[in-house]
């Protein structure tokens with residue numbers, strides 16, 4: 001792909017510090033078929049990937065699959081405290097071992113042995129082949145090494161299973177830092193899904209993720225929220241990852257900025273309205289407990305209560321309501337809360353919008369190797385009383401059936417993908433303060449791909 005006329009082409013940056021300055025990003029990483037093909041080998045097969053949730057495989061023998069382009073991974077609980085991942089392919093003649101049912105995001109089930117549908121080679125949970133019809137016909141050459149399932153590196157953090165196809169990969173924990181340390185106090189592993197949906201979009205996987213990794217779009221894309229207050233926010237590079245957060249209002253200490261925003265004007269009223277709108281139109285970033293507690297603010301606090309006190313009261317009463325039903329929010333120190341921000345972009349393709357009692361996660365993957373398409377997933381989690389979490393499954397849902405606020409985000413995606421192909425487009429120019437996570441993604445991506453680093457504007 002050639003640069004279009006008038007393309008912005010400064011010097012490529014080569015240190016993370018330079019991400020703080022204005023940069024431009026060429027469109028190749030989003031549009032080029034060759035770039036997408038190269039991602040298969042240089043990126044997807046060489047990085048840790050979020051592949052599923054541990055509570056989906058609670059019992060020994062429970063399994064799920066995770067597909068990334070041509071690679072399918074079979075993830076199995078092999079012992080109460082052990083999960084393993086294998087290439088989902090039969091070593092005999094290459095039949096996919098576990099098929100994904102039509103229309104499903106992934107396979108999910110329970111088996112104590114996996115029997116290939118073609119010639120019935122059979123594998124135990126440890127990946128060893130335990131049955132081969134006519135084994136003697138191979139004249140003694142079949143052994144464990146050439147008949148067992150290929151193993152994939154697998155570990156867990158935050159309640160998720162992560163896989164890495166690179167046998168020489170660094171340990172997951174090291175890879176995730178500093179996100180892991182900054183997110184650990186939020187005890188994400190204790191949260192359970194409230195809903196989870198997936199969809200195929202007409203845009204590159206990066207376009208989909210970049211619709212959610214900045215606060216700069218709130219005024220333009222979600223104008224309804226502006227009625228509740230301003231949403232100024234920051235973005236930081238965090239090694240291979242990045243995070244974003246809201247700037248703390250001057251009148252409030254760091255403890256109060258976190259994920260939960262309060263409205264302007266009479267904060268008792270505007271917070272309740274914003275919570276009700278968020279619950280009904282987004283169904284994310286809050287819980288029924290928080291909404292109910294916000295609705296009581298006008299009865300529990302006198303008019304004129306300073307907004308900082310409204311926020312304190314709201315959080316305290318919601319925390320108490322949840323505690324009364326056995327839902328204990330973790331205590332996160334104020335300074336830690338401020339540093340953790342509101343959302344993390346885990347390189348390359350996972351986002352965690354964390355809070356003390358709920359979270360919103362996004363995940364995007366290429367679809368069929370087409371740079372113009374991706375599989376996009378959104379999942380909302382929260383804390384539940386023991387045994388009361390709902391049973392959920394990934395639901396394929398048309399764009400118009402997602403919460404309204406997310407539809408607003410979706411509406412930009414195909415138009416960005418198409419717009420970047422326009423001969424008159426000069427290159428992406430992310431806001432260096434509020435959209436630095438975009439520059440950070442491409443900076444880190446370029447290290448895998450050997451090209452595509454942001455350039456100085």
Ligand code: FES
Pocket residue numbers: 090091092093094095116117118119120121
């Ligand atoms: S391909 Fe699996 S048994 Fe033949």
Ligand SMILES: [Fe+2]
Pocket residue numbers: 211212217218221222405409
């Ligand atoms: Fe948005």
